[in-house]
Amino acid sequence: MPIKSKYSNQQIETILSEVGAIFQKHKAAPDLMLMIAGNIATNVVNQHVAESQRKKIAEQFAQALLASVEEKKD
Numbered sequence: 001m002p003i004k005s006k007y008s009n010q011q012i013e014t015i016l017s018e019v020g021a022i023f024q025k026h027k028a029a030p031d032l033m034l035m036i037a038g039n040i041a042t043n044v045v046n047q048h049v050a051e052s053q054r055k056k057i058a059e060q061f062a063q064a065l066l067a068s069v070e071e072k073k074d
Contacts, residue, residue, distance in 0.1 A: 023036075041058075041061060045057055045058055045061075
């Protein structure tokens with residue numbers, strides 16, 4: 001069953017496009033983009049998630065990332 005987001009695809013795509021434009025402006029290499037994305041995720045978790053929930057949220061985030069990049073098995 002697909003997960004229903006409370007955010008619209010348009011809102012997500014707009015922000016993603018703006019972030020992508022910043023990466024292009026700075027000619028950021030993929031490893032730098034990933035490092036920045038990781039730092040953003042860490043800062044969000046540390047600043048906006050209760051300490052008692054941080055590990056759980058980080059694990060869920062990591063699992064979602066893995067699920068989004070795994071190859072589909074036929």
